[in-house]
Amino acid sequence: MKLLEKITLGTEILQNAIAMAPMTRSRANSEGVVSDLTALYYAQRAGAGLLITEAINISEQALGSPLTPGLYSQDQIDAWKKVTKSVHDKGGVIYAQLWHTGRVGHSADKKGNLPVAPSAIGIKGQQHFTSQGMKDYETPQELTTTEIRQIVKDYGKAARNAIEAGFDGIELHAAFGYLPNQFLSESANLRTDEYGGSIENRNRFVLEVMQELVDVTGRDKVGIKLSPTVYYNNIENSDPVAQFNPLIEALNELPLAYIHLMNGLFPLDNYPHYPKNALETFGSISKHMVIANGGFNKDSGEGELGKGIAKIISYGSLFLANPDLPERFKLNAELNVPDGATMYGGGEKGYTDYPFLKD
Numbered sequence: 001m002k003l004l005e006k007i008t009l010g011t012e013i014l015q016n017a018i019a020m021a022p023m024t025r026s027r028a029n030s031e032g033v034v035s036d037l038t039a040l041y042y043a044q045r046a047g048a049g050l051l052i053t054e055a056i057n058i059s060e061q062a063l064g065s066p067l068t069p070g071l072y073s074q075d076q077i078d079a080w081k082k083v084t085k086s087v088h089d090k091g092g093v094i095y096a097q098l099w100h101t102g103r104v105g106h107s108a109d110k111k112g113n114l115p116v117a118p119s120a121i122g123i124k125g126q127q128h129f130t131s132q133g134m135k136d137y138e139t140p141q142e143l144t145t146t147e148i149r150q151i152v153k154d155y156g157k158a159a160r161n162a163i164e165a166g167f168d169g170i171e172l173h174a175a176f177g178y179l180p181n182q183f184l185s186e187s188a189n190l191r192t193d194e195y196g197g198s199i200e201n202r203n204r205f206v207l208e209v210m211q212e213l214v215d216v217t218g219r220d221k222v223g224i225k226l227s228p229t230v231y232y233n234n235i236e237n238s239d240p241v242a243q244f245n246p247l248i249e250a251l252n253e254l255p256l257a258y259i260h261l262m263n264g265l266f267p268l269d270n271y272p273h274y275p276k277n278a279l280e281t282f283g284s285i286s287k288h289m290v291i292a293n294g295g296f297n298k299d300s301g302e303g304e305l306g307k308g309i310a311k312i313i314s315y316g317s318l319f320l321a322n323p324d325l326p327e328r329f330k331l332n333a334e335l336n337v338p339d340g341a342t343m344y345g346g347g348e349k350g351y352t353d354y355p356f357l358k359d
């Protein structure tokens, strides 16, 4: 079974072709510092070929949701050191997912500051989870060109901190409607400077950040997560193929470890012009290793690897609920069912207490 075979990713040999997809668990403290429980949570899942952490804020400005961790203070870095050590002690490989939420946040959790975004367009038809309950989205502050350049540098600083914390690599979160995805979208980016107004200009921010991350970490240590057909968080494009093909071709020119493609998990009835299978449409033009994500189980994951486009499958909620997922796949064992109520926030319940097969 390909899922259980060793595979080389950049400079690492992974013990299998199964990745844990990044998952926000909102269990850091109010300073964005993760606890020893987080070290245990990741160590429990170190049987994955590759662990990708929950999204980690690159700066105070980047924060969108309460109790999400950061990588911009020394306390945060020191806490992540314990996580990477606990994973490495078990022979695992762990990448840090870097996050700037852009307009997907609220002043209630940003010390009164409005969220920032490519353009002053708020998200409509959805609400945001805040420490004061669900709230309507605000109109974000449009970023100046100088501020955009500062954010690119903030990504570089966070990448440097991630390396100091012992991570094996970095993944840029450019999916699901967060800041990089906002730049890529015609509905969120109405800029008329070099960061908007044309396909090339909308791609510029992501490519500048990726170049910065490569400059900091060196070759084969940077990946990117993209979701070209996900319209959640009011992300729309009149022609996703026209927007994302040139981006993927430009990424082909950088010495990356992988691209992580998320298939659309939402119905496309109102988007008949969107490609039905993001993995086939976009994965087939990538020269990098492709990690496929989105709704896979063991059989469909194995089937996807058989198509020859993706080399690794990432599992989100199944890995959340099954710390020994690769072992369960190997033995065709039953799977624990993820509990939606304990996904975000709280303590060990629904975090570190999912049973192992041998419990």
Ligand SMILES: Cc1cc2nc3c(=O)[nH]c(=O)nc-3n(C[C@H](O)[C@H](O)[C@H](O)COP(=O)(O)O)c2cc1C
Binding pocket: 021, 022, 023, 024, 025, 054, 055, 097, 173, 175, 176, 225, 262, 293, 294, 295, 296, 314, 315, 316, 317, 318, 343, 344
């Ligand atoms: C609790 C939870 C938190 C998530 N947080 C993140 C995140 O921080 N970063 C990210 O890129 N995706 C996040 N996702 C999306 C997953 O990485 C993945 O794309 C999605 O769950 C689909 O994969 P699955 O069907 O295997 O669960 C999250 C998903 C879940 C269930």
